[in-house]
Amino acid sequence: DAGVIQSPRHEVTEMGQEVTLRCKPISGHNSLFWYRQTMMRGLELLIYFNNNVPIDDSGMPEDRFSAKMPNASFSTLKIQPSEPRDSAVYFCASSLNRAFVNTEAFFGQGTRLTVV
Protein backbone atom coordinates (compact mmCIF):
# COMPACT_ATOMS: atom_id res chain seq x y z
CA ASP A 1 0.00 0.00 0.00
CA ALA A 2 1.25 3.48 -0.82
CA GLY A 3 0.17 4.84 2.54
CA VAL A 4 -1.99 7.89 3.10
CA ILE A 5 -1.88 10.09 0.01
CA GLN A 6 -2.47 13.81 0.21
CA SER A 7 -2.71 16.39 -2.53
CA PRO A 8 -1.50 18.88 -3.33
CA ARG A 9 1.83 18.83 -1.46
CA HIS A 10 2.05 22.60 -1.63
CA GLU A 11 -0.63 25.22 -2.14
CA VAL A 12 -0.20 28.97 -2.38
CA THR A 13 -3.35 31.01 -2.66
CA GLU A 14 -4.57 34.55 -2.21
CA MET A 15 -6.61 35.60 0.76
CA GLY A 16 -10.30 35.13 0.12
CA GLN A 17 -9.90 32.24 -2.28
CA GLU A 18 -11.32 28.78 -1.71
CA VAL A 19 -8.84 26.02 -0.94
CA THR A 20 -9.53 22.29 -1.15
CA LEU A 21 -7.16 19.73 0.32
CA ARG A 22 -7.52 16.06 -0.60
CA CYS A 23 -6.76 12.80 1.15
CA LYS A 24 -6.83 9.14 0.21
CA PRO A 25 -6.59 6.94 3.32
CA ILE A 26 -4.95 3.53 3.49
CA SER A 27 -7.21 0.91 1.95
CA GLY A 28 -9.19 -0.93 4.63
CA HIS A 29 -8.82 1.78 7.24
CA ASN A 30 -12.13 3.07 8.53
CA SER A 31 -11.02 6.09 10.55
CA LEU A 32 -9.71 9.31 9.05
CA PHE A 33 -8.32 12.37 10.77
CA TRP A 34 -7.45 15.88 9.61
CA TYR A 35 -4.75 17.70 11.59
CA ARG A 36 -3.18 21.13 11.31
CA GLN A 37 0.41 21.84 12.35
CA THR A 38 1.97 25.23 13.01
CA MET A 39 5.11 26.29 14.79
CA MET A 40 3.10 28.10 17.43
CA ARG A 41 0.45 25.50 18.20
CA GLY A 42 1.99 22.19 17.13
CA LEU A 43 -0.34 19.45 15.91
CA GLU A 44 -4.07 20.07 16.36
CA LEU A 45 -6.87 17.68 15.52
CA LEU A 46 -9.47 19.33 13.31
CA ILE A 47 -11.96 16.56 12.59
CA TYR A 48 -12.32 12.80 12.84
CA PHE A 49 -14.38 10.47 10.64
CA ASN A 50 -15.34 6.90 11.42
CA ASN A 51 -16.89 4.82 8.64
CA ASN A 52 -17.24 8.01 6.57
CA VAL A 53 -19.28 9.75 9.26
CA PRO A 54 -17.92 12.83 11.06
CA ILE A 55 -17.64 11.89 14.73
CA ASP A 56 -15.81 14.80 16.31
CA ASP A 57 -15.39 18.18 14.63
CA SER A 58 -14.76 20.17 17.78
CA GLY A 59 -11.33 21.13 16.48
CA MET A 60 -12.59 22.84 13.35
CA PRO A 61 -11.64 26.45 14.00
CA GLU A 62 -14.43 28.29 12.19
CA ASP A 63 -17.32 27.90 9.81
CA ARG A 64 -14.90 28.69 7.03
CA PHE A 65 -13.58 25.16 7.45
CA SER A 66 -15.55 22.15 6.25
CA ALA A 67 -14.67 18.51 5.66
CA LYS A 68 -16.37 15.72 3.78
CA MET A 69 -15.83 12.03 3.31
CA PRO A 70 -18.11 10.87 0.50
CA ASN A 71 -16.67 7.34 0.52
CA ALA A 72 -14.14 5.18 2.30
CA SER A 73 -11.31 6.12 -0.02
CA PHE A 74 -11.54 9.90 -0.23
CA SER A 75 -11.85 12.96 1.97
CA THR A 76 -11.59 16.70 1.45
CA LEU A 77 -10.90 19.62 3.73
CA LYS A 78 -12.15 22.93 2.37
CA ILE A 79 -11.39 26.45 3.55
CA GLN A 80 -13.61 29.18 2.19
CA PRO A 81 -12.68 31.99 2.25
CA SER A 82 -9.05 31.44 3.15
CA GLU A 83 -7.12 33.84 5.40
CA PRO A 84 -3.39 34.31 6.00
CA ARG A 85 -3.69 32.82 9.49
CA ASP A 86 -4.79 29.54 7.89
CA SER A 87 -1.24 29.08 6.63
CA ALA A 88 -0.01 25.79 8.06
CA VAL A 89 0.77 22.19 7.18
CA TYR A 90 -2.38 20.11 7.03
CA PHE A 91 -2.03 16.39 7.67
CA CYS A 92 -4.44 13.59 6.99
CA ALA A 93 -4.11 10.33 8.92
CA SER A 94 -5.98 7.04 8.85
CA SER A 95 -6.28 4.05 11.13
CA LEU A 96 -8.12 0.78 11.51
CA ASN A 97 -10.36 1.67 14.37
CA ARG A 98 -11.72 -1.10 16.48
CA ALA A 99 -10.96 0.43 19.84
CA PHE A 100 -9.82 3.80 18.61
CA VAL A 101 -7.35 4.90 21.17
CA ASN A 102 -5.28 1.74 20.97
CA THR A 103 -4.71 1.75 17.24
CA GLU A 104 -1.92 3.43 15.34
CA ALA A 105 -2.66 6.30 13.01
CA PHE A 106 -0.64 6.57 9.80
CA PHE A 107 0.02 10.07 8.54
CA GLY A 108 0.25 11.40 5.01
CA GLN A 109 3.03 13.68 3.82
CA GLY A 110 0.97 16.77 4.48
CA THR A 111 -0.12 19.77 2.43
CA ARG A 112 1.76 22.99 3.08
CA LEU A 113 -0.74 25.81 2.66
CA THR A 114 0.36 29.40 2.29
CA VAL A 115 -2.29 32.10 2.12
CA VAL A 116 -0.94 35.47 1.00
Next chain:
Amino acid sequence: KNQVEQSPQSLIILEGKNCTLQCNYTVSPFSNLRWYKQDTGRGPVSLTIMTFSENTKSNGRYTATLDADTKQSSLHITASQLSDSASYICVVSAIGSSASKIIFGSGTRLSIRP
Protein backbone atom coordinates in the same frame (compact mmCIF):
# COMPACT_ATOMS: atom_id res chain seq x y z
CA LYS B 1 -6.87 19.87 32.30
CA ASN B 2 -5.31 17.26 30.02
CA GLN B 3 -1.80 18.29 29.11
CA VAL B 4 1.37 16.81 27.68
CA GLU B 5 4.67 18.59 28.26
CA GLN B 6 7.93 17.64 26.61
CA SER B 7 11.47 18.57 27.45
CA PRO B 8 13.83 19.76 26.30
CA GLN B 9 12.34 21.87 23.50
CA SER B 10 15.44 21.31 21.45
CA LEU B 11 18.63 19.29 21.79
CA ILE B 12 21.89 19.08 19.88
CA ILE B 13 24.20 16.11 20.33
CA LEU B 14 27.14 14.60 18.52
CA GLU B 15 26.72 11.57 16.31
CA GLY B 16 27.21 8.35 18.24
CA LYS B 17 26.11 9.79 21.58
CA ASN B 18 23.03 8.72 23.52
CA CYS B 19 20.20 11.02 24.54
CA THR B 20 16.95 10.93 26.50
CA LEU B 21 13.82 12.92 25.79
CA GLN B 22 11.18 13.49 28.45
CA CYS B 23 7.40 13.59 28.44
CA ASN B 24 5.18 14.46 31.42
CA TYR B 25 1.43 14.23 31.19
CA THR B 26 -1.70 14.90 33.17
CA VAL B 27 -4.11 13.10 30.83
CA SER B 28 -6.75 11.12 32.66
CA PRO B 29 -8.05 8.49 32.56
CA PHE B 30 -4.92 7.24 30.82
CA SER B 31 -5.18 4.85 27.91
CA ASN B 32 -1.87 4.85 26.07
CA LEU B 33 1.20 6.87 25.21
CA ARG B 34 2.91 7.02 21.84
CA TRP B 35 6.14 8.47 20.58
CA TYR B 36 6.24 9.76 17.03
CA LYS B 37 9.21 10.82 14.93
CA GLN B 38 8.64 13.61 12.44
CA ASP B 39 11.28 14.34 9.84
CA THR B 40 11.31 17.84 8.37
CA GLY B 41 8.66 18.17 5.70
CA ARG B 42 7.08 14.81 6.41
CA GLY B 43 4.25 13.40 8.47
CA PRO B 44 4.79 11.88 11.93
CA VAL B 45 5.72 8.19 12.05
CA SER B 46 4.95 6.05 15.07
CA LEU B 47 7.93 4.69 17.04
CA THR B 48 6.25 3.05 20.02
CA ILE B 49 2.89 2.73 21.72
CA MET B 50 2.61 1.84 25.40
CA THR B 51 -0.39 0.99 27.50
CA PHE B 52 -0.82 1.25 31.26
CA SER B 53 0.69 -2.16 31.97
CA GLU B 54 3.85 -1.67 29.90
CA ASN B 55 6.85 0.14 31.31
CA THR B 56 9.42 -0.44 28.58
CA LYS B 57 9.24 -0.91 24.85
CA SER B 58 12.04 -0.91 22.32
CA ASN B 59 12.17 -0.28 18.60
CA GLY B 60 15.72 -0.72 17.40
CA ARG B 61 17.87 2.00 18.93
CA TYR B 62 14.79 3.66 20.43
CA THR B 63 13.64 2.62 23.91
CA ALA B 64 10.58 4.16 25.52
CA THR B 65 9.79 3.91 29.21
CA LEU B 66 6.56 4.67 31.01
CA ASP B 67 5.93 5.31 34.69
CA ALA B 68 2.16 5.47 35.03
CA ASP B 69 2.42 6.38 38.72
CA THR B 70 4.44 9.53 38.17
CA LYS B 71 2.90 10.07 34.71
CA GLN B 72 6.23 10.31 33.01
CA SER B 73 7.69 8.79 29.89
CA SER B 74 11.10 8.95 28.31
CA LEU B 75 12.47 8.11 24.89
CA HIS B 76 16.09 6.99 24.91
CA ILE B 77 18.08 6.98 21.69
CA THR B 78 21.22 4.90 21.67
CA ALA B 79 24.24 5.50 19.44
CA SER B 80 22.60 8.38 17.61
CA GLN B 81 22.86 8.70 13.85
CA LEU B 82 22.49 11.70 11.58
CA SER B 83 19.14 10.31 10.43
CA ASP B 84 17.82 10.67 13.98
CA SER B 85 17.65 14.43 13.45
CA ALA B 86 13.92 15.12 13.67
CA SER B 87 11.15 16.27 15.97
CA TYR B 88 9.94 13.71 18.50
CA ILE B 89 6.35 14.05 19.60
CA CYS B 90 4.77 12.48 22.67
CA VAL B 91 1.05 11.75 22.30
CA VAL B 92 -1.17 10.62 25.17
CA SER B 93 -4.66 9.23 24.77
CA ALA B 94 -7.40 9.20 27.37
CA ILE B 95 -9.88 6.36 27.63
CA GLY B 96 -12.90 6.97 25.47
CA SER B 97 -13.93 6.89 21.86
CA SER B 98 -13.53 10.54 21.04
CA ALA B 99 -10.55 11.62 19.00
CA SER B 100 -10.49 14.81 21.02
CA LYS B 101 -9.08 12.73 23.88
CA ILE B 102 -5.74 12.52 22.07
CA ILE B 103 -3.34 15.12 23.44
CA PHE B 104 -0.17 16.05 21.58
CA GLY B 105 2.99 17.38 23.14
CA SER B 106 4.77 20.24 21.43
CA GLY B 107 7.72 18.04 20.54
CA THR B 108 11.48 18.00 21.04
CA ARG B 109 13.58 19.04 18.08
CA LEU B 110 16.71 16.84 18.02
CA SER B 111 19.73 17.69 15.92
CA ILE B 112 22.56 15.23 15.47
CA ARG B 113 25.89 16.81 14.50
CA PRO B 114 28.69 14.85 12.81
